[in-house]
Amino acid sequence: MTYVLQTHRLSKSFKGKESVSEVNMKVKQGEIYGFLGPNGAGKTTIMKMLTNLIKPTSGEIELFGEKLTPASYTMLGRIGSIIEYPIFYDKLTAQANLKLHCEYMGYYNKKAIGEALELVQLRGIDGKPVKDFSLGMKQRLGIARAIATKPELLILDEPINGLDPVGIKEIRNLLRILSQEYGISILVSSHLLAEIEQLADTIGVINHGRLIQEVSLEQIRETNAEYIEFQTNDCQKAAYVLTQHLNISNIRVIGNRSIRVYDLSIPLAQMNKALIMNDVALESIHQKNSSLEEYFIGLLNGGEQSA
Numbered sequence: 001m002t003y004v005l006q007t008h009r010l011s012k013s014f015k016g017k018e019s020v021s022e023v024n025m026k027v028k029q030g031e032i033y034g035f036l037g038p039n040g041a042g043k044t045t046i047m048k049m050l051t052n053l054i055k056p057t058s059g060e061i062e063l064f065g066e067k068l069t070p071a072s073y074t075m076l077g078r079i080g081s082i083i084e085y086p087i088f089y090d091k092l093t094a095q096a097n098l099k100l101h102c103e104y105m106g107y108y109n110k111k112a113i114g115e116a117l118e119l120v121q122l123r124g125i126d127g128k129p130v131k132d133f134s135l136g137m138k139q140r141l142g143i144a145r146a147i148a149t150k151p152e153l154l155i156l157d158e159p160i161n162g163l164d165p166v167g168i169k170e171i172r173n174l175l176r177i178l179s180q181e182y183g184i185s186i187l188v189s190s191h192l193l194a195e196i197e198q199l200a201d202t203i204g205v206i207n208h209g210r211l212i213q214e215v216s217l218e219q220i221r222e223t224n225a226e227y228i229e230f231q232t233n234d235c236q237k238a239a240y241v242l243t244q245h246l247n248i249s250n251i252r253v254i255g256n257r258s259i260r261v262y263d264l265s266i267p268l269a270q271m272n273k274a275l276i277m278n279d280v281a282l283e284s285i286h287q288k289n290s291s292l293e294e295y296f297i298g299l300l301n302g303g304e305q306s307a
């Protein structure tokens with residue numbers, strides 16, 4: 001597995017108070033990694049350390065397989081980022097802002113600026129100073145600036161903050177395109193589960209400065225699937241009735257007294273009736289409805305859980 005980013009026991013204290021504690025995170029090449037955590041959890045502080053804006057108190061950061069040091073300019077040139085709100089020269093146009101940024105980064109390619117603006121769909125902005133841009137346009141310009149230097153990794157701190165639902169959807173689609181069509185690895189933070197859930201391949205859950213879980217969304221979905229569980233003393237017969245009489249294929253026998261049905265398109269009453277009509281004695285019926293939201297709330301309240 002190739003990781004574009006790894007941290008090893010990364011910690012940061014401000015005035016003796018620890019804001020980030022021993023974080024070990026791993027971002028795979030090409031994936032969208034969603035950093036999820038409530039306000040004040042430590043997301044921005046970690047992202048600032050990853051981009052050399054602040055120095056860790058202890059621990060290490062490895063980018064593209066190499067240790068990050070205060071002198072890692074070349075390595076940082078392979079990253080595009082927006083940390084907190086993107087700040088621009090307000091009186092200058094979008095193009096002028098991107099030109100300055102590219103020059104500062106030692107990357108100047110006029111075509112790349114046009115391409116970046118096109119990619120984020122900022123059009124008809126010639127001659128317009130950035131102070132006349134809406135919040136959504138500024139967020140898109142921030143992303144254009146982050147991608148103008150053709151980075152391999154994007155680090156975006158709450159890029160949808162303050163946007164309306166249409167703006168949020170546009171940014172989400174843009175990040176998907178950058179990931180899928182351009183192969184850019186993306187680390188994106190949010191305090192909104194619904195957003196991260198729709199976007200990320202892997203989620204890192206952070207609370208009180210600690211990474212309490214790092215897990216693929218696919219894995220969470222699998223283990224948190226909804227099902228109905230029947231307890232019976234004749235699992236074999238129950239399985240036969242459900243598969244043969246009701247054509248249900250997605251079932252799992254657990255031990256010798258429980259059977260779980262993951263196909264919830266058939267009403268419970270119908271399953272119940274078929275089992276009873278076929279002389280399957282039921283001891284109990286239990287429906288598990290746990291949602292992803294409950295799963296994360298459980299994590300944030302109770303610490304680590306197995307996915």
Ligand SMILES: Nc1ncnc2c1ncn2[C@@H]1O[C@H](COP(=O)(O)OP(=O)(O)OP(=O)(O)O)[C@@H](O)[C@H]1O
Nearest residue numbers: 014019037038039040041042043044045046158191
């Ligand atoms: N420069 C600083 N001086 C003192 N404390 C700080 C500083 N920067 C961050 N902190 C503290 O570190 C903790 C983590 O803050 P951080 O901004 O990283 O959280 P966050 O998860 O990004 O939340 P938010 O979404 O609200 O920005 C907070 O308790 C914050 O007060």
